[in-house]
Each structure stands twice: as structure tokens, then as C-alpha cells.
Amino acid sequence: MNGFGIPVPSCFLEKNATKEVLHLIQIAHNRNIPIYHPTDFWCLNNNNHEDLEILDPAELLPGSTPADIGPSTLEKISLLISLHKKVLWIGPTGYDLAEEYSVGATQLGRILDKASCDSCDVILVGNAACKAVKGVLESSSQYTTFENSSVVWEFLKERILPGIAALDKSYPYQIPWNAVFSNPAQPLVVDIGSGNGLFLFEMARNWEGSNFLGLEMNEKLVIRCLHHVASVEKRNLFFVSTNATSTFRSIVSSYPGDLTLVTIQCPNPDFNKEQNRWRMVRRMLVEAIADILHTNGKVYLQSDVESVLLGMKEQFISYGKGRLVVDGDGDGDGDDQMENPFGVASDWERHVLARGTPMYRTMLRKV
Structure with missing residues (x-):
């Protein structure tokens, strides 16, 4: 979000990543690949750890901690997913807080479950993504799951993995x-x-x-x-x-x-x-x-x-x-x-x- 020029409190920034982020945004722009970012968040008030409130990016303050993506963001994701035939979900949507604050991940799981029932090819990578949909899994849903996300990252980097080589032998x-x-x-x-x-x-x-x-x-x-x-x-x-x-x-x-x-x-x-x-x-x-x-x-x-x-x-x-x-x-x-x-x-x-x-x-x- 900071790379797109949206004000973000400095306590939420990974400053060493700024240059790389700007480079990725430029590559995506040159290839006409859209990048979407959250339009709202479920946030935890640091003074009252029991209440969650919905904030947009401009309202983020050092006194609040983002817990998960918000309903407006999920609505946008749901619309985008309905337009595509393949979805790859890597990693969590939340921010390493307690499980009860992971409201966005659970709702995203329901969205992907519905997409899977509508013949979308859904691929889940990492423990967080796999766990998020486990509770909403329908009998008619079909997923491909990889709990070990590091293997998928190596594959996406075009490394020839031993398991892939073995599959190459089996499938002509x-x-x-x-x-x-x-x-x-x-x-x-x-x-x-x-x-x-x-x-x-x-x-x-x-x-x-x-x-x-x-x-x-x-x-x-x-x-x-x-x-x-x-x-x-x-x-x-x-x-x-x-x-x-x-x-x-x-x-x-x-x-x-x-x-x-x-x-x-x-x-x-x-x-x-x-x-x-x-x-x-x-x-x-x-x-x-x-x-x-x-x-x-x-x-x-x-x-x-x-x-x-x-x-x-x-x-x-x-x-x-x-x-x-x-x-x-x-x-x-x-x-x-x-x-x-x-x-x-x-x-x-x-x-x-x-x-x-x-x-x-x-x-x-x-x-």
C-alpha cells in the first residue's frame, strides 16, 4: 500500500522492502497485471483488546493493530474470484494474532468453497490457507492443498524438484x-x-x-x-x-x-x-x-x-x-x-x- 502512495503508519512498514516492492509494482504495470490491496481492515484497539473495529487504510493509527482483511476487501475478492477459473492462495490473510481474530480468513474460505463448487480450480498453499477452509469444506468441493509452502515457492522459482521429476516419468x-x-x-x-x-x-x-x-x-x-x-x-x-x-x-x-x-x-x-x-x-x-x-x-x-x-x-x-x-x-x-x-x-x-x-x-x- 505504501508503494502505491497510500499513507501507512511507519510502525507497519518494512522499510528494507520498499525498493523491491516498487520494482514489483513497476513490473506488474509493464505487463498489465493488476495488483489489489485491502480497502479495509478488522483492527484491534490496543487499549481495549476485546473489541474489533473496521477501519480503512487512511484511518490506521499506531494505536490500532490490523487483525485481518475487512468486509469491503472480501467483497472485492469475491467479485474477482467469480471472474477466474484458477485461484492460488498462499499464506494467511491475518497478522499473527490469536485465532479468534482471524475473521477474514474464515470468510475467504467460504468464498473459495463456493468458487470450487462453481468449477473454479482452487489451490491452497501453507498451513494457514489449508486450515481456513477446513471448517467450511463441503462434500462437493475439490481442492488441491500443499501444507508445505516452501516447496511451492521453490517450484514457482522454476527449480526442478525431485518429486516433479518423478511425476514427469509417470505422465507421458x-x-x-x-x-x-x-x-x-x-x-x-x-x-x-x-x-x-x-x-x-x-x-x-x-x-x-x-x-x-x-x-x-x-x-x-x-x-x-x-x-x-x-x-x-x-x-x-x-x-x-x-x-x-x-x-x-x-x-x-x-x-x-x-x-x-x-x-x-x-x-x-x-x-x-x-x-x-x-x-x-x-x-x-x-x-x-x-x-x-x-x-x-x-x-x-x-x-x-x-x-x-x-x-x-x-x-x-x-x-x-x-x-x-x-x-x-x-x-x-x-x-x-x-x-x-x-x-x-x-x-x-x-x-x-x-x-x-x-x-x-x-x-x-x-x-
């Missing part, structure tokens, strides 16, 4: 293959960690007889690639924003043609930096590739850090159920400094070669 992506590829029966090439898509765009130009799919966690890069796909009208190239480690099986298993090639190139470029030392190649990914890859299909691995390449190769051989071997090599060692077999370099590969350092590569084949 419904990709309309006939819509994204002109001929979904063609052999499929999947590039895991496709980045800016430079490698796949050139591959798709050179091999019109194959379809190419990029799996990349960075959604902004994927959106940029899809826009470029649309602009050049490529019907043998598509990108998906996902964590391929957990979703590869569910995405690729529904493809109507044969998976003939999987490439993993420079997972987390500049892997020699300490903060980048995480493993993208895990057992669940290797087993999914080994199961879905067509017989004689290939897995191409490369990195500018030799230990990373050797680690990936070891994972594929160890967890490939005996079906993945080094291509064209009888003793299983292979040449880890083989030439690029495609004649097409990824963006990071070009960067590495330009600075005069080597790339380490290997090709595996399914037997």
Missing part, C-alpha cells in the same frame, strides 16, 4: 507427432541438451530424410528455436522444454518411427568449472535410451573435458544392459578423439575448436 508427454513432423515415420534423431539449436538446424537441413528433436531445459532457448522453426517452415525439426533425464522415455516412446540416433554434446559447457559439475547422464536416462533405440541405432557422446566424456561412456556401457557397445571396436576401448562424424558442429564445439583445444568423442551402437 502428448506430442502430436503428425502435426510437428510432415512424415513421422522417418528415422528420429534426438539431441539432449540442444541449447540454441544450431547443431540441429544444420542437421535438419542436411538430412531431410530424418526427423530431429531437441530436448532442452532452458525454456527461453526452446521458445526461440520454435519461433525459428516456424519462420523457416522446417517440418522435420521440433524442440521440447524438459528435463530429459526424467522424461526421455515418456516423450520418445510414443514416436511412431524408429529412434536411430541420440546425441549428448558438452553437457553444461565449460564443465571444468566447479559449479557446473553435476551429472546429466544418469541410469534412468541410459536405460530409457537403451530400451527405445532401434537395433544398430547409435549414441554419440562428446565433451571438451576428457573425464566427462569417459564418465558418460562408462555410464552407458554399465547401464546399457549389455546392448550398447563402442561402435566399430572389438575391445570396447575406442578412439575418444575421433573426428566429428556429421561434419556439423554445435555452438560450443565451434568455440572450443576456435581456441585450439581438443574435443573428446565416442560413438556407441545398440546390438
Whole structure:
């Protein structure tokens, strides 16, 4: 309220938050996102702790303590909720006073209960929100509840949570293959960690007889690639924003043609930096590739850090159920400094070669 220029007694202000609040208000204004604030409060008189009175923001005084949002605010909330199909309620409406003063939260619970009965998707986050509606819950009401609000905040910050990754495995992506590829029966090439898509765009130009799919966690890069796909009208190239480690099986298993090639190139470029030392190649990914890859299909691995390449190769051989071997090599060692077999370099590969350092590569084949 202070950020909107409404006078607020200094005892109610968190002064260190002023700059951040003004920044959030500006972002919302630039994106045409409305922000609403309470128009009245139930307040506790500090001289008489038994009486609650309704005050508007201009009437707030140091001698009164806001206890909860008031009836006018609830009326506005009720009107807004009736216009929407999804509501996310995080945290309490009150001000950490005794439970008997939480009048607004109980009434908001009734409003959301009615909205839920009217087919609004209601999501409750945190103990306070969940508790507020428990007493008014109707048998016909449907809620999604998360008592641990910290988990939801992490999810909203776009962190990949272990539980979400597990759900990704269980619920397959419904990709309309006939819509994204002109001929979904063609052999499929999947590039895991496709980045800016430079490698796949050139591959798709050179091999019109194959379809190419990029799996990349960075959604902004994927959106940029899809826009470029649309602009050049490529019907043998598509990108998906996902964590391929957990979703590869569910995405690729529904493809109507044969998976003939999987490439993993420079997972987390500049892997020699300490903060980048995480493993993208895990057992669940290797087993999914080994199961879905067509017989004689290939897995191409490369990195500018030799230990990373050797680690990936070891994972594929160890967890490939005996079906993945080094291509064209009888003793299983292979040449880890083989030439690029495609004649097409990824963006990071070009960067590495330009600075005069080597790339380490290997090709595996399914037997």
C-alpha cells in the first residue's frame, strides 16, 4: 500500500522492502497485471483488546493493530474470484494474532468453497490457507492443498524438484507427432541438451530424410528455436522444454518411427568449472535410451573435458544392459578423439575448436 502512495503508519512498514516492492509494482504495470490491496481492515484497539473495529487504510493509527482483511476487501475478492477459473492462495490473510481474530480468513474460505463448487480450480498453499477452509469444506468441493509452502515457492522459482521429476516419468508427454513432423515415420534423431539449436538446424537441413528433436531445459532457448522453426517452415525439426533425464522415455516412446540416433554434446559447457559439475547422464536416462533405440541405432557422446566424456561412456556401457557397445571396436576401448562424424558442429564445439583445444568423442551402437 505504501508503494502505491497510500499513507501507512511507519510502525507497519518494512522499510528494507520498499525498493523491491516498487520494482514489483513497476513490473506488474509493464505487463498489465493488476495488483489489489485491502480497502479495509478488522483492527484491534490496543487499549481495549476485546473489541474489533473496521477501519480503512487512511484511518490506521499506531494505536490500532490490523487483525485481518475487512468486509469491503472480501467483497472485492469475491467479485474477482467469480471472474477466474484458477485461484492460488498462499499464506494467511491475518497478522499473527490469536485465532479468534482471524475473521477474514474464515470468510475467504467460504468464498473459495463456493468458487470450487462453481468449477473454479482452487489451490491452497501453507498451513494457514489449508486450515481456513477446513471448517467450511463441503462434500462437493475439490481442492488441491500443499501444507508445505516452501516447496511451492521453490517450484514457482522454476527449480526442478525431485518429486516433479518423478511425476514427469509417470505422465507421458502428448506430442502430436503428425502435426510437428510432415512424415513421422522417418528415422528420429534426438539431441539432449540442444541449447540454441544450431547443431540441429544444420542437421535438419542436411538430412531431410530424418526427423530431429531437441530436448532442452532452458525454456527461453526452446521458445526461440520454435519461433525459428516456424519462420523457416522446417517440418522435420521440433524442440521440447524438459528435463530429459526424467522424461526421455515418456516423450520418445510414443514416436511412431524408429529412434536411430541420440546425441549428448558438452553437457553444461565449460564443465571444468566447479559449479557446473553435476551429472546429466544418469541410469534412468541410459536405460530409457537403451530400451527405445532401434537395433544398430547409435549414441554419440562428446565433451571438451576428457573425464566427462569417459564418465558418460562408462555410464552407458554399465547401464546399457549389455546392448550398447563402442561402435566399430572389438575391445570396447575406442578412439575418444575421433573426428566429428556429421561434419556439423554445435555452438560450443565451434568455440572450443576456435581456441585450439581438443574435443573428446565416442560413438556407441545398440546390438
